[in-house]
Amino acid sequence: QQCQPALWKMTENCFMHHRTKVLTIDTMNPNVKKVEYAVRGPIVQRAVQIEKELKAGAKKPFSEVIRANIGDAHAMGQRPITFFRQVLALCSYPELLEGNEFPEDAKERARRILQACGGGSIGAYSASQGIECVRQDVARYIQERDGGIPCNPDNIYLSTGASDAIVTILKLLVCGEGRNRTGVMIPIPQYPLYSAALADLGAVQIEYYLDEENCWSLDVSELRRALVAAQQHCSPRALCIINPGNPTGQVQSRQCIEDVIRFAAEEHLFLMADEVYQDNVYAEGCEFHSFKKVLFEMGPEYSDTVELVSFHSTSKCYMGECGFRGGYMEVINMDPDVKVQLTKLVSVRLCPPVPGQALLDVVVNPPRPGEPSFNTYIKERTSTLQVLAEKAWLTEEVFNTVPGITCNPVQGAMYSFPRISLPERAIQQAKEKGQAPDMFYCMKLLEETGICLVPGSGFGQREGTYHFRMTILPPTDKLKIVLEKVKQFHQSFTQQYS
Amino acid sequence: MSQNRFQNLYPPMPSIFMAPTEIMYDAKHLFLFSHTQGVKKPYKEVIDICWGDAHSGGTKPLTFVRQVIAVCIYPELLQETTIAPDVKERARRLLRECPGGSVGKYCVCGIPFVQDGVCEFISKRDGGVPSYPEDIFICSGSQNALMFVLKLLVHGKGLAQTGVLTPIPCYPTFVMGLTELGAAMVPYYLCEDDGWCLHVEELRRALATSRSHCNPRILYVINPGNPTGHVQSRESIEEVIRFAAEEELFIFADEVYQDMMYAEGSQFVSYKKVLFEMGPQYSNTVELASFHSVSKGIMGECGLRCGYVELVNLDPSVKQSVTSAFNTERNTAVIGQIALNIMVDPPKPGDPSYPTFSQVSLHETVEALPGTSFQAGSGGIYAYLRLDLPQKALLQAKEEGTDPDLMYCSRLLEEEGVCLVVGKEHGQQEGTYHIRICIGTTSTRLKEVLRRLKSFHLRFLNEFS
Numbered sequence: 001q002q003c004q005p006a007l008w009k010m011t012e013n014c015f016m017h018h019r020t021k022v023l024t025i026d027t028m029n030p031n032v033k034k035v036e037y038a039v040r041g042p043i044v045q046r047a048v049q050i051e052k053e054l055k056a057g058a059k060k061p062f063s064e065v066i067r068a069n070i071g072d073a074h075a076m077g078q079r080p081i082t083f084f085r086q087v088l089a090l091c092s093y094p095e096l097l098e099g100n101e102f103p104e105d106a107k108e109r110a111r112r113i114l115q116a117c118g119g120g121s122i123g124a125y126s127a128s129q130g131i132e133c134v135r136q137d138v139a140r141y142i143q144e145r146d147g148g149i150p151c152n153p154d155n156i157y158l159s160t161g162a163s164d165a166i167v168t169i170l171k172l173l174v175c176g177e178g179r180n181r182t183g184v185m186i187p188i189p190q191y192p193l194y195s196a197a198l199a200d201l202g203a204v205q206i207e208y209y210l211d212e213e214n215c216w217s218l219d220v221s222e223l224r225r226a227l228v229a230a231q232q233h234c235s236p237r238a239l240c241i242i243n244p245g246n247p248t249g250q251v252q253s254r255q256c257i258e259d260v261i262r263f264a265a266e267e268h269l270f271l272m273a274d275e276v277y278q279d280n281v282y283a284e285g286c287e288f289h290s291f292k293k294v295l296f297e298m299g300p301e302y303s304d305t306v307e308l309v310s311f312h313s314t315s316k317c318y319m320g321e322c323g324f325r326g327g328y329m330e331v332i333n334m335d336p337d338v339k340v341q342l343t344k345l346v347s348v349r350l351c352p353p354v355p356g357q358a359l360l361d362v363v364v365n366p367p368r369p370g371e372p373s374f375n376t377y378i379k380e381r382t383s384t385l386q387v388l389a390e391k392a393w394l395t396e397e398v399f400n401t402v403p404g405i406t407c408n409p410v411q412g413a414m415y416s417f418p419r420i421s422l423p424e425r426a427i428q429q430a431k432e433k434g435q436a437p438d439m440f441y442c443m444k445l446l447e448e449t450g451i452c453l454v455p456g457s458g459f460g461q462r463e464g465t466y467h468f469r470m471t472i473l474p475p476t477d478k479l480k481i482v483l484e485k486v487k488q489f490h491q492s493f494t495q496q497y498s
Numbered sequence: 499m500s501q502n503r504f505q506n507l508y509p510p511m512p513s514i515f516m517a518p519t520e521i522m523y524d525a526k527h528l529f530l531f532s533h534t535q536g537v538k539k540p541y542k543e544v545i546d547i548c549w550g551d552a553h554s555g556g557t558k559p560l561t562f563v564r565q566v567i568a569v570c571i572y573p574e575l576l577q578e579t580t581i582a583p584d585v586k587e588r589a590r591r592l593l594r595e596c597p598g599g600s601v602g603k604y605c606v607c608g609i610p611f612v613q614d615g616v617c618e619f620i621s622k623r624d625g626g627v628p629s630y631p632e633d634i635f636i637c638s639g640s641q642n643a644l645m646f647v648l649k650l651l652v653h654g655k656g657l658a659q660t661g662v663l664t665p666i667p668c669y670p671t672f673v674m675g676l677t678e679l680g681a682a683m684v685p686y687y688l689c690e691d692d693g694w695c696l697h698v699e700e701l702r703r704a705l706a707t708s709r710s711h712c713n714p715r716i717l718y719v720i721n722p723g724n725p726t727g728h729v730q731s732r733e734s735i736e737e738v739i740r741f742a743a744e745e746e747l748f749i750f751a752d753e754v755y756q757d758m759m760y761a762e763g764s765q766f767v768s769y770k771k772v773l774f775e776m777g778p779q780y781s782n783t784v785e786l787a788s789f790h791s792v793s794k795g796i797m798g799e800c801g802l803r804c805g806y807v808e809l810v811n812l813d814p815s816v817k818q819s820v821t822s823a824f825n826t827e828r829n830t831a832v833i834g835q836i837a838l839n840i841m842v843d844p845p846k847p848g849d850p851s852y853p854t855f856s857q858v859s860l861h862e863t864v865e866a867l868p869g870t871s872f873q874a875g876s877g878g879i880y881a882y883l884r885l886d887l888p889q890k891a892l893l894q895a896k897e898e899g900t901d902p903d904l905m906y907c908s909r910l911l912e913e914e915g916v917c918l919v920v921g922k923e924h925g926q927q928e929g930t931y932h933i934r935i936c937i938g939t940t941s942t943r944l945k946e947v948l949r950r951l952k953s954f955h956l957r958f959l960n961e962f963s
Binding site for chain 2: 041085092096099119121126171193315319322344
């Protein structure tokens with residue numbers, strides 16, 4: 001069989017047969033092309049470039065790029081919890097169990113985890129659903145957290161961070177063609193993993209707006225509006241909630257959660273509760289209520305029927321261990337046949353990283369009062385959360401002193417999402433450049449100050465409004481400088497484009 | 499009463515590939531349970547040699563690897579006198595490469611230092627053929643990497659459905675992955691009588707027949723093979739590359755067992771190296787994805803979940819999209835990347851840790867028992883035996899309503915406490931039956947497995963003669 005030359009390419013000395021590539025922009029999976037992920041999008045790519053330029057000696061009005069774009073605590077200098085690192089070190093190199101370097105409670109946990117690993121090694125594959133004793137510990141943690149409501153370890157699936165679990169559930173839900181195509185309700189603003197996953201799976205994105213005037217709260221009438229509109233062109237099947245919110249930081253009231261559950265029950269929606277920031281609650285009068293707990297306290301009419309998946313991870317809260325890729329989901333009231341499919345689906349990737357599973361185990365099974373490591377642990381944990389709370393408050397305070405910036409209270413999570421008013425001329429220029437106005441703003445901010453934020457357009461926002469997301473993670477003194485610089489930039493930007 | 503709103507929700511997983519393992523594992527749990535209940539069995543413990551998992555099989559992790567990881571996790575260990583200087587140096591270097599100096603940080607695409615190390619490794623392995631960091635994508639294991647690259651290519655339905663040429667036999671996880679993504683599997687049969695080698699005529703046949711029902715675009719090869727252990731000759735690789743060039747196929751070369759060669763005189767040569775030695779007509783045009791991982795080889799670190807794919811000759815128009823798509827999902831555990839760094843840049847002769855970082859030897863291969871045949875491979879981590887089952891056994895299986903090789907394996911488990919993989923899982927020619935044994939285990943364990951297998955096998959032949 002002869003090759004079919006697609007086109008001829010002339011080189012210096014000869015003609016070369018130029019075969020058509022198998023993978024071109026036209027033959028690529030169209031869903032992959034649609035995927036965007038603002039948190040690591042063009043602005044971050046430019047930030048990386050600038051870092052390289054600085055390293056090469058380029059002169060700029062700043063000496064370093066400050067990455068306030070991604071919720072990565074350790075990258076910003078947050079210290080890990082000593083106990084967790086001790087247990088993980090012991091699990092990695094068990095010979096350390098013989099020495100005197102580590103406290104007994106750390107050793108005990110390491111031994112227990114290693115016993116559950118094939119060949120006593122974290123290098124062995126685990127069961128796809130996760131190491132059994134870890135799932136049991138997670139179940140116990142959930143039970144304690146939720147005031148004794150039983151948790152079955154069989155409903156726990158360990159995962160490679162929460163993102164992996166979220167995508168896995170979405171894969172189960174997305175099906176159908178045309179008007180029957182699965183619709184998934186997501187908040188606006190949202191964490192762009194959701195929009196990226198929905199694009200990747202070819203699902204229909206159903207947007208419900210959080211109420212900026214009311215601290216980004218969720219209003220069920222808005223859910224209803226979005227749903228009714230969506231029913232015209234797709235088959236809504238799932239409702240995603242992020243609580244505490246990303247990027248908004250809002251912490252839902254108990255009443256609100258009940259209303260959402262009732263809505264999901266009425267409208268036959270599968271609830272996905274992203275609760276990775278559950279320990280990051282700062283504001284007075286705010287409290288984390290787990291969806292599961294509220295569900296069960298609403299009685300069997302709901303707790304026996306509403307399908308709910310709750311997600312958690314080791315990347316946030318006070319642990320901040322993004323690099324370990326630890327996480328889990330709890331599936332509640334899932335159809336048994338679907339659960340079988342889920343179990344098969346997770347086996348395709350073999351298993352989640354075992355060090356992440358080990359870390360998750362210690363996170364849900366930390367030192368208890370009386371144990372040797374308890375005092376240090378509690379001190380570190382409290383201090384980390386306290387500092388975050390201070391920074392949350394500081395951020396809100398400073399931004400609200402800037403004319404043209406309004407910032408809702410950062411009730412929880414790790415970000416501020418202030419609204420910025422942009423002069424008409426700036427908006428025009430952005431449009432001319434083919435950029436979203438807040439992208440235009442953030443790019444300028446990056447070039448002039450080295451501060452990397454993510455424009456609100458990456459998360460979704462009401463038409464005609466502009467925002468940016470900034471993490472509260474930089475160390476306090478640095479954060480103060482960053483806030484001051486953003487303030488100055490905003491004032492000069494506003495002046496420049498008036 | 500929950501309404502099954504999810505009927506037809508999900509493309510059906512190929513139960514033909516899943517059921518045997520499920521049955522075996524259910525059976526294994528049943529036996530383990532009955533054992534705890536005091537039921538007497540002629541054996542003390544069930545030996546599970548299904549998985550290509552060296553640590554589960556009793557192989558010890560490499561000290562250097564684990565020490566470096568421990569120090570990176572808990573840098574206070576840098577003060578420990580019992581830890582060798584080269585361990586500390588490596589750990590310090592890796593920590594410097596993690597902004598914030600912590601392994602708790604997200605790492606997009608991979609830590610650049612690790613990527614560079616991978617490039618050097620590839621280049622050295624391939625006699626100087628260049629490798630570039632932007633072509634290296636570090637993922638959570640080779641399965642993850644495979645799914646990532648597959649997803650770039652797989653789409654469409656009906657005649658437009660992307661087809662993937664897949665060897666038979668093949669390990670089942672890959673096939674499940676194809677189903678998950680909605681790709682059409684196009685089987686091509688490896689030649690058992692010829693040591694499981696790949697014949698291009700068979701590729702041609704498979705491709706030709708597939709065109710009537712899908713759009714074949716990918717050619718998946720596993721070298722060294724799983725489950726066969728066959729290592730492709732250079733000539734064979736050249737033939738495959740030529741074929742892929744002619745037929746405009748993207749080659750996926752799964753080379754995770756490249757460091758597990760055991761037969762005297764056998765040698766692994768990479769697809770990339772052969773490609774580049776075939777001259778610019780091929781080396782500038784044929785698209786190749788080459789996969790490797792820390793799960794196999796002397797590392798055996800399956801649980802750390804780290805591997806990479808090198809994408810060669812990607813069309814420039816797609817590079818940006820590929821990178822964006824990758825950035826969205828992929829965060830490979832930092833611990834895994836540390837292991838990868840050591841795999842591609844191990845201690846050298848003269849380094850304090852070098853003596854303990856020696857080659858793990860794969861032990862004696864399985865001798866053929868009467869009524870079996872064995873095409874010994876030269877690499878990989880498995881022995882794949884064909885069972886020549888007596889007619890009476892086939893009839894018995896039919897009566898029991900089960901597959902002959904599943905019946906064989908179930909009885910083996912029941913009577914001797916050995917759990918292995920049923921050939922049906924990998925696909926096999928009609929009327930042939932196989933079993934797969936993981937030989938990446940300690941010598942003692944393997945001897946025990948073979949002893950039990952022989953004992954069972956002879957009894958089985960006797961019973962059904």
